[in-house]
Amino acid sequence: MSLVNKEEPLTLDTFVRGVWRENPVFVTLLGMCPTLAVTNSATNAISMGLATTFVLICSNVLVSMLRKVIPKEVRIAAYIVLIASFVTVVDYAIQAISLEVYEALGAFIQLIVVNCIILGRAEAYASRQTVVNTAVNSIGTGIGFTLALLCLGVVREVLGAGTLFSVRILPDQFQPWVLMLLPAGGFFVLAGWLLLIDFMNVRKERRALEQQGATVHGQ
Amino acid sequence: MSAEAPVQAPVQAVPFLPMIRTLGLVSLICGFAVTFAYQWTKPYVEENQRITTERAVRAVLPGAVTQRAFVLGKDGISPAAADSPAEDVVYVGFDAAGKIVGIAARGASRGYADLVHIMFSYDPACECINALKVTKMNETPGLGDTVLKDPDFKRNFEALDARVNAEGTALANRIVTVKHGTKREAWQIDAISGSTVTSKAIGRGLDQSAQRLVPRMQRHLAELERGGR
Numbered sequence: 504m505s506l507v508n509k510e511e512p513l514t515l516d517t518f519v520r521g522v523w524r525e526n527p528v529f530v531t532l533l534g535m536c537p538t539l540a541v542t543n544s545a546t547n548a549i550s551m552g553l554a555t556t557f558v559l560i561c562s563n564v565l566v567s568m569l570r571k572v573i574p575k576e577v578r579i580a581a582y583i584v585l586i587a588s589f590v591t592v593v594d595y596a597i598q599a600i601s602l603e604v605y606e607a608l609g610a611f612i613q614l615i616v617v618n619c620i621i622l623g624r625a626e627a628y629a630s631r632q633t634v635v636n637t638a639v640n641s642i643g644t645g646i647g648f649t650l651a652l653l654c655l656g657v658v659r660e661v662l663g664a665g666t667l668f669s670v671r672i673l674p675d676q677f678q679p680w681v682l683m684l685l686p687a688g689g690f691f692v693l694a695g696w697l698l699l700i701d702f703m704n705v706r707k708e709r710r711a712l713e714q715q716g717a718t719v720h721g722q
Numbered sequence: 723m724s725a726e727a728p729v730q731a732p733v734q735a736v737p738f739l740p741m742i743r744t745l746g747l748v749s750l751i752c753g754f755a756v757t758f759a760y761q762w763t764k765p766y767v768e769e770n771q772r773i774t775t776e777r778a779v780r781a782v783l784p785g786a787v788t789q790r791a792f793v794l795g796k797d798g799i800s801p802a803a804a805d806s807p808a809e810d811v812v813y814v815g816f817d818a819a820g821k822i823v824g825i826a827a828r829g830a831s832r833g834y835a836d837l838v839h840i841m842f843s844y845d846p847a848c849e850c851i852n853a854l855k856v857t858k859m860n861e862t863p864g865l866g867d868t869v870l871k872d873p874d875f876k877r878n879f880e881a882l883d884a885r886v887n888a889e890g891t892a893l894a895n896r897i898v899t900v901k902h903g904t905k906r907e908a909w910q911i912d913a914i915s916g917s918t919v920t921s922k923a924i925g926r927g928l929d930q931s932a933q934r935l936v937p938r939m940q941r942h943l944a945e946l947e948r949g950g951r
Contacts, residue, residue, distance in 0.1 A: 543863070565751070569744070577741045581748045588752030592759040599766035602774050606858055663863070681864030 513636050521644030527620045528651035528693075529700050534620045537611050538652060539689035545668050548656025550604045552649025554597060554612060558589040559621050559648075560641040563629035567637035570630045582625045583616070590615045620648060651696075658692045659683045768804065774857075778826075779813040782843035782853035785823045786815025792949060794938045799945050812935060814946050815843070822846060822947050824853070825939050829931030833923035836860040840927050844884060844936055846943055850908075851897075851932065854879040856924070866920035875914050875921065882928075883908035886937050893933050899925030 511517070516524075527533045537555070542548045562585045566573075573581050594612050597605045605612070615621070624644060629637040660666055663683030665673035682688050779789050791802035794812045802811045813826040824843040831838060839858040842851050854876075861867050869875055885894045895909040899922045905912040911928075913921035939946070 569748070572740070572747075573744050574737050574740050576737070577745055581744060584745075584748050584752055588755050591756045595759045595763040595767065599763035599770065602770045609860070679864075684863040 510632055511636065513633075513639060517636055517639045518643040521640060521642075522647040522650070525644075526647040526651055527644060528648060528655075529696060533623060534618050534648065536614060537618065538655065539686060539693065541608055541611050542652050542655040542659055542689060542692075543663065543684045544607070544660045545653060545656040546604065547607050548652035549649060550597070551608055551611060552645070552652040554593045554608075555615055555618060555620070555648055556642070556645025557593055558586060558615050558618075559624060559645045560638060561589045561592075562586045562621060563624050563637050563641045564634055566625045566629040567632060567634045573630075578626075578630065579622075582622060582630075586621055586625070587616045620644065654696055655689065655692050658695070659688055663688060775813070778841040778855055778857050779815070781855045782826050782841050783813070783815035783824045784853075785817065787818045788816045789813050789826075790816070790949060792946065794935055794942065796938070799942050799949060801949075809931070809934070812939065812946075814949065820947075822943070825946070827931055827935050828857075829927035831923045831927035831930065833859060833861050834866050834919040835862065838920060838923040838927060840924055840931075842879070842928055842931070844932070844939060846939065848881060849883075849885045849940075851879055851882040851884050851928065854924070854928065859920070861917070861920045866917045868914055868917050869920050869924060872914050874912065878905075878911045881908070882911070884932050884936050886940050890937050890941060892937060893929075897925055897929040897932060 521527070523530075525531055528535075528538050534555070537551050541551045562582070565585050566582055569581070590613060593615070594605075597608070597612060624641060628640055632640070657667060660668075661672065662680045665671060665677045665679050680688070683692065776789070780786070783789065791806075791811055791813050792799045793802050793806045793810050795810060808828060811828070815823045815826065817823050824845050826841055826843045829840045829842065836859065838856060838861065841855045841857050843853040844850075845852045856870055859866070861869075882897065883895060884897065886892070887894045893909075895907070897909050897911065899911040899913050899918075900906075901918075902913050902915040911921065911925045913925075
């Protein structure tokens with residue numbers, strides 16, 4: 504009837520994996536549309552990150568709560584309806600908080616419905632795990648997504664406009680790299696971050712191998 | 723010699739009732755969440771929209787002490803409500819003595835990426851458009867968005883001719899955006915080189931809105947003035 508698999512114990516890794524080891528943007532490369540489209544400023548990036556995190560937590564907790572009663576034949580329809588409803592809630596909430604942010608994020612708020620991070624987590628995790636595990640994992644994934652968007656947004660805003668959170672931080676003599684505010688700039692900055700993270704991972708693996716080798720030789 | 727009949731896998735019955743029950747439950751939860759969010763945020767959204775409009779009107783009518791919104795229909799004026807057609811709504815700015823200092827209205831036209839929304843103010847004394855603000859646009863940074871900062875472009879809207887024709891049905895001259903450096907007439911807008919599409923969108927939006935509203939403003943000027951008292 505439902506997709507109930509073996510439930511995992513709640514550990515620190517349940518939270519941390521979404522932040523770093525399985526970061527949705529830098530590791531699994533999911534949710535690329537908002538990542539590239541709305542990270543032209545730090546404010547937009549953090550707003551989109553928080554909106555997605557809210558939808559991710561609420562919808563996945565509900566999926567987890569209902570996991571034993573949702574028949575597998577209609578699970579995707581049920582997940583989409585749940586996700587779309589929370590996206591509508593977020594849409595209203597952002598309009599109530601700030602119309603400027605709402606207009607800056609544009610259609611990408613509604614497009615959270617089809618963000619594969621949320622549907623992926625619902626199908627691969629929330630539908631098989633307890634509510635507490637799902638909540639913790641969703642918070643971790645949401646924070647990981649928000650931090651990744653913020654990393655892109657900060658670089659793009661500083662280089663593209665000379666400002667950070669709309670506050671001028673570079674001297675007036677600095678000629679903004681407008682390219683960074685365009686979609687192409689999103690690709691460049693994302694590529695830069697991916698290179699950096701890959702470099703760090705390779706170095707970490709090499710060190711681990713060296714340590715392993717030293718242990719073997721020392722025996 | 724009897725051929726063996728192929729063995730068919732037993733067909734599993736689709737759990738029809740549980741499916742309907744679950745989808746019904748999910749829809750109920752979602753419907754409640756959406757309705758609650760709508761009702762809860764509605765006053766805040768309306769207040770935000772009011773503040774945004776008020777700011778835009780204040781930007782194009784800096785001399786106004788008070789402002790009032792009216793629907794400027796073909797046959798007369800009436801106070802604007804939340805559901806009034808946006809293209810017929812005008813914001814009249816009054817000074818301390820209750821005299822009209824200007825009338826603001828909205829306009830929009832398609833730019834390079836999306837609609838470019840504008841707010842402009844019409845001065846009945848000089849029969850000209852004397853201020854313009856882009857309220858919303860999604861044009862390319864570094865190209866289209868120069869219309870927001872370029873001082874020469876802004877100068878186009880200090881006294882843009884918007885006189886009404888003899889019949890009082892339309893503008894005497896269409897407001898048009900011309901190529902940079904070729905402006906000869908008071909009703910022309912000098913485009914910015916490099917953001918011609920956005921400059922033209924602003925000109926088009928302004929012309930469409932002014933053609934529709936300015937003759938009505940002139941026709942009902944006395945009523946609008948009385949409306950402020």
